[in-house]
Amino acid sequence: MNVMLLAEVANAGGAVGAGLAAIGAGIGIGQIGKGALEAIARQPEASNDIRGNMILTAALVEGAALFAIIVGFLAMVL
Amino acid sequence: MCRSCKSFIQTLVLTLVFTLSPLFFWAQEHTQEHAQGDAHAEATAPAGEHAQPTEKKKFDAAEVIFGHVLDGHEYHFMDIGEHPVTLPLPIILYSPTRGTWDVFMSSNFEHGHAAYKGYTLLNEHSIHELGLDPKKFSAGTIVPLDANGKFDPTVKYYDLSMTRNVVQMLLALIVFTVLMFRVAGRYKKGIGVTSAPQGSQSLLEPVITFVRDEVAKPNLGHKYERYLPFLLTVFFFILVNNIFGLIPGSANVTGNIAFTVVLGLLSFVVILFSSNKHYWAHIFNPPGVPLGVKFILVPVEFLSVFIKPFALIIRLFANMVAGHIIIICLISLIFIFGELSPIAGWGASPLSIGFTVFIYLIEVLVAFLQAFIFTMLSAVFIGQALEGDHHDSAEGAHH
Numbered sequence: 041m042n043v044m045l046l047a048e049v050a051n052a053g054g055a056v057g058a059g060l061a062a063i064g065a066g067i068g069i070g071q072i073g074k075g076a077l078e079a080i081a082r083q084p085e086a087s088n089d090i091r092g093n094m095i096l097t098a099a100l101v102e103g104a105a106l107f108a109i110i111v112g113f114l115a116m117v118l
Numbered sequence: 119m120c121r122s123c124k125s126f127i128q129t130l131v132l133t134l135v136f137t138l139s140p141l142f143f144w145a146q147e148h149t150q151e152h153a154q155g156d157a158h159a160e161a162t163a164p165a166g167e168h169a170q171p172t173e174k175k176k177f178d179a180a181e182v183i184f185g186h187v188l189d190g191h192e193y194h195f196m197d198i199g200e201h202p203v204t205l206p207l208p209i210i211l212y213s214p215t216r217g218t219w220d221v222f223m224s225s226n227f228e229h230g231h232a233a234y235k236g237y238t239l240l241n242e243h244s245i246h247e248l249g250l251d252p253k254k255f256s257a258g259t260i261v262p263l264d265a266n267g268k269f270d271p272t273v274k275y276y277d278l279s280m281t282r283n284v285v286q287m288l289l290a291l292i293v294f295t296v297l298m299f300r301v302a303g304r305y306k307k308g309i310g311v312t313s314a315p316q317g318s319q320s321l322l323e324p325v326i327t328f329v330r331d332e333v334a335k336p337n338l339g340h341k342y343e344r345y346l347p348f349l350l351t352v353f354f355f356i357l358v359n360n361i362f363g364l365i366p367g368s369a370n371v372t373g374n375i376a377f378t379v380v381l382g383l384l385s386f387v388v389i390l391f392s393s394n395k396h397y398w399a400h401i402f403n404p405p406g407v408p409l410g411v412k413f414i415l416v417p418v419e420f421l422s423v424f425i426k427p428f429a430l431i432i433r434l435f436a437n438m439v440a441g442h443i444i445i446i447c448l449i450s451l452i453f454i455f456g457e458l459s460p461i462a463g464w465g466a467s468p469l470s471i472g473f474t475v476f477i478y479l480i481e482v483l484v485a486f487l488q489a490f491i492f493t494m495l496s497a498v499f500i501g502q503a504l505e506g507d508h509h510d511s512a513e514g515a516h517h
Contacts, residue, residue, distance in 0.1 A: 092332070099491045103429060106436035 054115035061108030068101040120317040122300070130293070148413040177457055179450040181242065181257070187370050187442050189283045190258050191224040191239065195367045202229060207285055211260065218421060224279075230399040233263050274390075280433035283377070284473075290358045290371070298322075298354075329353055333494050337501035345500055348388055352381065360438065360485035364478070373439035375431075382431035385496045389427070393503035426499055430492055437488050441481040448474045 075092035080087045185194065193205035206225035212218075216236070226234040229243035238244060241257045248261070248269045255261065262273035301318050305311060310319045334342040334349055359371045371377055401419040404412065451470045458464025 042388060095487065096491065096494065099433075099487055102437070103433035103491075106440060107429075107432055110432060111437045 049108030051116050054112040056112075057115065058109045058112035060107045061112065064108070065102055068105070069098050072097050072101065120320070122317040123321070126297070126318075127299070138261055150478060177450070177453040179447070179454060182450060183443055183446045185257075186446055187373060187439055188256075188258065189281045189369065189374065191227075191260070191279055192282055193282050193367065193369070204229075207280050207282060209277075209279040211271055211279070213262065213274055215273045215275070216262075227260075232258075233267060236264075236273075237262050242448060246445060283371050283374055286362055286369040287359060287371050287377070290362050291355070293359045294354055316475050326350060329493060333490075333497045337497040338504065339501070345388070345392070347499070348384075349493050349497055352385070352496060353489050356381070356434065356492055357489035360489060361482075363438065363442070364481060364485060370439065372434060375435050378431045378435040381434070381492070382427040385430055385492075385499070386424075386427040388496070389503050390498050392500050394506070397503045402465075403478065426495075430495055434488050434492055436510055437484055441477070441484055444477055445474055445481065448477060 072094055076090050079090050133497040139466075164401055191209055195203045195205070197203065204225075206223045209220070209222055209224050209227075211220040213220075218235075220235050220237070222234065224239070226232065227239040230239040230244055232238070237260050240248075240250070240255055240259050240261060245252055245255055246259065250269060260275075260277055260279075262270045262275055264273075297318060301322050304317070304319060309316055310323070314320075315323050329344070329350055330346060333353075334346050338345055356372060359377075362368055363370050365373055401423065403417055404415055404419065407415055430493070448470050452463055452467050457467040
């Protein structure tokens with residue numbers, strides 16, 4: 041396959057990668073939310089602790105997704 | 119609002135207004151051109167954007183985005199017609215080749231249209247005019263010129279300017295330090311120790327006790343007091359810079375990789391200095407691991423010593439820069455649609471502004487969250503390094 045427009049393909053690759061990263065983040069944070077909601081449903085008095093842990097874990101997962109977005113961005117720029 | 123907060127903010131605002139307003143007006147371009155079209159209703163746009171594009175100048179979203187997210191030698195607030203409204207900043211250049219220190223205001227460059235003292239500021243046009251490689255030279259860099267006005271690659275120079283990131287970081291530092299010293303002074307006098315906290319004390323005390331009780335104590339055990347200054351400084355420094363970066367027209371300090379690299383390095387140094395024998399023993403000789411697995415595990419564990427601060431760096435950087443880019447992109451949608459037709463531009467405005475406000479609120483949350491996460495993870499890593507020999511409880515196997 042003769043890839044002539046390398047810059048455009050790099051941009052497309054970067055965009056696709058970032059999109060996939062967003063899917064990953066969505067799934068991951070969705071799982072966290074699911075676990076948190078189930079835990080709160082089981083024990084409403086613990087909801088403050090659970091909420092804190094949920095936000096912390098969500099930030100970590102989002103960090104991983106943002107790695108991928110940065111890489112996608114670098115694919116575009118470099 | 120508490121009385122001391124109010125007077126503090128009043129004095130701060132008045133000082134800033136009186137010292138900066140002359141610069142403001144001086145910075146406006148006094149050209150003979152009149153505005154080419156009406157300026158868009160930019161009252162609601164959080165980030166300064168170009169005015170309604172003329173037939174010649176298309177709206178370049180990438181230029182606008184990078185202009186806001188990257189560092190620059192001036193604060194650019196908006197364009198009124200063709201006049202940019204900016205606040206110039208000092209430029210400090212040292213050239214060992216020429217043997218000169220040059221200190222002047224960036225307004226002398228007239229946004230890249232003029233050369234001054236043998237240097238010029240690059241913009242999109244001059245990169246092409248000087249024949250420079252756009253991959254290596256980006257808009258906003260200062261390059262030396264020779265006598266004919268051509269780029270002079272032989273001149274070695276150091277750009278030590280006070281760019282807007284530097285100025286904003288120093289401003290955040292001053293605001294944060296002044297606030298902390300005032301509050302500390304009041305505690306020393308006994309206000310808020312045996313009585314209820316007053317004024318800014320009631321703002322800071324819950325935050326500081328939160329960092330102490332939720333971040334420092336659980337992770338660091340009984341040694342938390344040694345690390346509390348570091349953790350609190352990191353937390354408040356990142357928080358104040360994040361919040362300042364959210365103000366429209368301000369510089370993007372925490373979304374700058376250099377800033378986060380230094381913070382990550384500081385955390386790394388603190389982690390290394392607090393590590394003990396057991397930590398390194400656990401890395402190079404993990405207990406309870408069969409020999410074959412050790413061959414894989416030891417390199418991974420050793421690399422993770424470096425990867426953990428690296429993750430701190432990238433997490434803060436990416437969160438902040440992504441947030442700013444999203445906000446600018448959503449606002450740019452108005453102008454991109456406006457290129458198609460003015461009706462489409464106006465029609466896209468309510469939707470775009472609605473989304474922008476929503477994302478802006480999330481960004482405020484992210485500002486607090488990322489400061490907290492950075493501090494929390496630093497505390498976790500320091501706690502892991504500090505951990506003594508935890509097999510001395512009734513668990514048994516002592517390695």
